[in-house]
Amino acid sequence: xxxxxLILLALGSVTVLSSLGVLLSRxxxxxxxxxxxxxxxxxxxxAVFNIQSAxxxxxxxxxxxxxxxxxxxxxxxxxxxxxxxxxxxxxxxTILTIAxxxxxxxxxxxxxxxxxxxxxxxxxxxxxxxxxxxxxLMVLLMIxxxxxxxxxxxxxx
Amino acid sequence: xxxxxxxxxxAVVVLLIAYLTAISSRDLIRLLISLEMMFGAxxxxxxxxxxxxxxxxTAFGVLVxxxxxxxxxxxxxxxxxxxxxxxxxxxxxxxxxxxxxxL
Numbered sequence: 001x002x003x004x005x006l007i008l009l010a011l012g013s014v015t016v017l018s019s020l021g022v023l024l025s026r027x028x029x030x031x032x033x034x035x036x037x038x039x040x041x042x043x044x045x046x047a048v049f050n051i052q053s054a055x056x057x058x059x060x061x062x063x064x065x066x067x068x069x070x071x072x073x074x075x076x077x078x079x080x081x082x083x084x085x086x087x088x089x090x091x092x093x094t095i096l097t098i099a100x101x102x103x104x105x106x107x108x109x110x111x112x113x114x115x116x117x118x119x120x121x122x123x124x125x126x127x128x129x130x131x132x133x134x135x136x137l138m139v140l141l142m143i144x145x146x147x148x149x150x151x152x153x154x155x156x157x
Numbered sequence: 158x159x160x161x162x163x164x165x166x167x168a169v170v171v172l173l174i175a176y177l178t179a180i181s182s183r184d185l186i187r188l189l190i191s192l193e194m195m196f197g198a199x200x201x202x203x204x205x206x207x208x209x210x211x212x213x214x215t216a217f218g219v220l221v222x223x224x225x226x227x228x229x230x231x232x233x234x235x236x237x238x239x240x241x242x243x244x245x246x247x248x249x250x251x252x253x254x255x256x257x258x259x260l
Contacts, residue, residue: 016171031178045164062200118207118217141229
C-alpha cells in the first residue's frame, strides 16, 4: 500500500469516527462540533488529491459559513433528549441502500484515481449562466423566507 | 489501486450514519446536522469524478450546485426552527402533528 492510500485510510477512519460522534452524542452542540470536524476531514481528502479549488470552496463556504451557523444554532437551541429511539423497520431500507452502494463499490473499486486540477477560466465561461441562475434562485428563496417569517409574525400578533 | 474504494467506503459510511442520525432525530437542529452530513458524503462521492480529465469542470459545477443546495437547505431550516420556536417555544419534531409518514 502506497503513502496516498495510507493517508486516505487514516483520513477515512477519522472521518467515520467523527461522524459516529455526531450519531452517538446526545447533546446537539457536541454533535454540531463533530459535524464540523467531519467536514474538515472531508475537505482534507480533497486536498490530498490536490483539488485545491474544491478544498477552498468546502473549507470557506461549507465549513466556514454553513457549518459555523449550524454550530451557533446548536449552541443557542441546546436540546438533550432523554433517549434516541430508532424504529427497527428502518433496517429494511438501510439494507437495500447498503446493497446498492456495495454493488456500485464492487463495480468501480479498481478505478484509478489521478490528481486533477480545475480550469477555473474554462469553468467560468462554461457555467457562468448556471451560477447567475443559482444566485438569482438564492435571492428569490431569501425573499420568500423573509415573507413567510413576516406573515407568521403577523399571524402570531 | 484501492484509493477509490477507500473514498467511496468512507462516503457510504458517512451517508448511512447521516441517515441514522436523521431517522433518530427528535429536533430540527439534529435534522439540520444530519442533512449537512449527507452533503458531506456527496462531496466525498464526487472525488472520483474529479479524476476524469473530461469531467473535472462538470464535477466542480456539481460541487458548486451542491453547496448552493446546502445553503438553501440551511436557510429553509433556520426559518423553520425560528418559526417553530416562536409558535411552540420548542424545536422538537414530536410536536409537529401534520405531514410525515409512519412505517
